[in-house]
Amino acid sequence: MKKIRIYIADDHQLIVEGLQRLLLDQDDIIFVGSSNNGLEAEQDILQKEPDIALLDIRMPGKDGLKITQNLFHLQSPTKVIILSMYEDIRYINDAKNFGAYGYLLKNTCREEFLEAIHLVQTGKKIFHKIEAKQTKELIFLTPREKDIIKELSHGKTNQEIADELSLSVQTVMTHRKNIRAKTGTKNLANLLLVLKEQGIDLE
Amino acid sequence: MKKIRIYIADDHQLIVEGLQRLLLDQDDIIFVGSSNNGLEAEQDILQKEPDIALLDIRMPGKDGLKITQNLFHLQSPTKVIILSMYEDIRYINDAKNFGAYGYLLKNTCREEFLEAIHLVQTGKKIFHKIEAKQTKELIFLTPREKDIIKELSHGKTNQEIADELSLSVQTVMTHRKNIRAKTGTKNLANLLLVLKEQGIDLE
DNA sequence: ATAATGCTACCTATTTCTAGGTATTTTTTT
DNA sequence: AAAAAAATACCTAGAAATAGGTAGCATTAT
Structure with missing residues (x-):
């Protein structure tokens, strides 16, 4: 059985290691690399072409959304899942528009995490659902x-x-x-x- | 050999799991509980009296610094290590003043992490050293x-x-x-x- | 006990902003 | 080509905030 190759980029090393360990427990997942820097991550991903890249939004060098956009533009085979602390519809929309396959909050639990990765691997998309609070009128500024x-x-x-x-x-x-x-x-x-x-x- | 009993509190479950897994690899460390909520964490710590508690600053219910202060006040035997995303001298000073044994950034690597835990266990204190950029005046608002x-x-x-x-x-x-x-x-x-x-x- | 900090209160001249308007030109959309 | 939206500009009275002070009292550190 082919293992899911995963790359992780997050400026917090703790998150990287946490994810890494979380994934290492799974025997159908293999970890292919990580970085705390956006630019390095992008290069790595383009070179290693993992199946899935878990990208933080805030990173030095280049943010995860920009990387997503660029990977999509370069027709990289890597499917991106954005990791974020923010339940922010704009980020989620950006992620969707830039070709990401998922948007997960960092307080997602292990089970949902693994489920998301497996779903994305089969080509499905999984985006965090925002609560009702998004109902209020949006303000458009020129x-x-x-x-x-x-x-x-x-x-x-x-x-x-x-x-x-x-x-x-x-x-x-x-x-x-x-x-x-x-x-x-x-x-x-x-x-x-x-x-x-x-x-x-x-x- | 007596194992080091550790409690973890962080609102991001990913961090909790990351730390947990990081610690489970160590055979002299045993994980005794975790929470994503400050109030719950405080109760748990008072009840379970772990050797070391890793506390995030930002948490719902009660922040890690307040918990530290209270544990110290109640003469809890638990040694607190503050986990923070912020390299902020004020937080570090608060941590020191409130009786914490350590202040670590979340982008600390595994090795430093484990080293810190072992040092703290022997009663030593370990606080993150702030870089030069802290030269700019900090603003204190009453x-x-x-x-x-x-x-x-x-x-x-x-x-x-x-x-x-x-x-x-x-x-x-x-x-x-x-x-x-x-x-x-x-x-x-x-x-x-x-x-x-x-x-x-x-x- | 002394010093330092924080909170409170007042004065005055001057500057800045607000809340009502109206109205023309440019750009974008349909 | 017409309609809609955005950007531009002006007027006036009145409200609000600023910058420059001084100063007493309470609380916290040292």
């Missing part, structure tokens, strides 16, 4: 609005932002007005909190 | 200042916060002034960004 918020996050005043982006102060005010209206927020702290809760990044 | 920021994050005005916390508006303003001075931030968005970057939570 690129310009995000620009403004980014500048605000750096402590800029309307005037400074206007200068920076070659706008009039009134325009900056209008954008901020629109942002407040869209988000229903009353001050900047509240705005950032809501953006964080809604999982909106300014890139 | 509980009251955190209260104010929390309220601000909920979109409250100074007046509303004053009412809420039974303070005068002037006092709220003073706190905000001090917060700005401490953090070197110019507006609320900037403040929240800096707090995030510095890994400061408002609890």
Whole structure:
């Protein structure tokens, strides 16, 4: 019987070793390598072509989602399962769009883990299901609005932002007005909190 | 030969299993229990009195530092090793002050891990050494200042916060002034960004 | 016991932001 | 080509926050 060849990439060595040991118990799984660095992981995966790669999102060098995208783009035969601490619909969607075969939270238990790996090996996809909280309206900010918020996050005043982006102060005010209206927020702290809760990044 | 009895608490089950398996390989170590919840862990530890408890900082119920403090206070014989993702001098100092025997990063490798456990078992203390990057000033916010920021994050005005916390508006303003001075931030968005970057939570 | 820190409170002039609007131009979508 | 969305700009009154102070009292460390 052909063993499932698995590669692991996570910046926390403890997770790597934990997974490794978890997998070594299984006699249909063979561990082919690991890395704590995204760039190294990508190279390794391209070279070793494991059946499955378990990739953390946050890694030095290159994040797991970018690696996924690139592997998919290069038509690598390796199926990626994203490992994440975050139950975040955007990450999950990114993972799906970038061609991953799975998205698992790090607090997944051993049984589910192994089940997921076996399912993915047979070509099925398994994505963590997000709870109901995702029902609330999503907020869409325009690129310009995000620009403004980014500048605000750096402590800029309307005037400074206007200068920076070659706008009039009134325009900056209008954008901020629109942002407040869209988000229903009353001050900047509240705005950032809501953006964080809604999982909106300014890139 | 007496085996070292170890308890593990971490909200990420993967870490728990990883550690568990890592330890099971060692024939002088015996695993006596684990939990993903701080409160449960504390009870378990008090009851089972393991030789060593590996505690995560972030856990639902009760954080590892608080547990450490309480175990020390109750003169528990269990020696605590804090497990953390953060190379943060404040956490390390807390761990020391609360009577922990060790502070290890989660990306510690297996060898160092086992070494640390054995050292701690003999009564030695082992704390992660922080790199030079810790040169940048750390920001210490007082509980009251955190209260104010929390309220601000909920979109409250100074007046509303004053009412809420039974303070005068002037006092709220003073706190905000001090917060700005401490953090070197110019507006609320900037403040929240800096707090995030510095890994400061408002609890 | 002394020092340091944290929390509280006040004052004033100035700056910044908000909440209502309206309105033109550019870009994107259909 | 028409419609929709995004980005731009302006006005005004009023609300809110800032920057510069000073200072008393309570609690915690040393």
